[in-house]
């Protein structure tokens with residue numbers, strides 16, 4: 001059994017997942033069961049970070065992926081963010097990097113700048 005905290009909602013249920021059968025216990029709702037199974041089979045995360053920006057009021061711009069990506073791709077995406085630089089003006093939600101690291105997710109701006 002693998003123990004984890006469900007992060008789908010603020011309640012933070014302590015759940016246990018059987019790594020062989022993928023049976024989940026301790027969850028309060030079905031979303032927790034889904035989360036627990038996915039954490040074993042294919043853990044996913046939304047990536048948040050920042051990129052450099054030219055011509056902005058700050059030197060860095062907060063960004064995030066517009067959907068969850070495989071956790072195994074996180075470091076590759078962080079390297080891509082480190083190498084990328086946006087150019088002001090940028091609108092909140094604007095796509096800055098399409099299909100980042102072939103994940104199907106886009107990197108978008110978290111704010112106007």
Ligand code: SF4
Nearest residue numbers: 006009012013028032
């Ligand atoms: S199991 Fe359901 S209620 Fe509990 S933290 Fe996850 S989503 Fe929230």
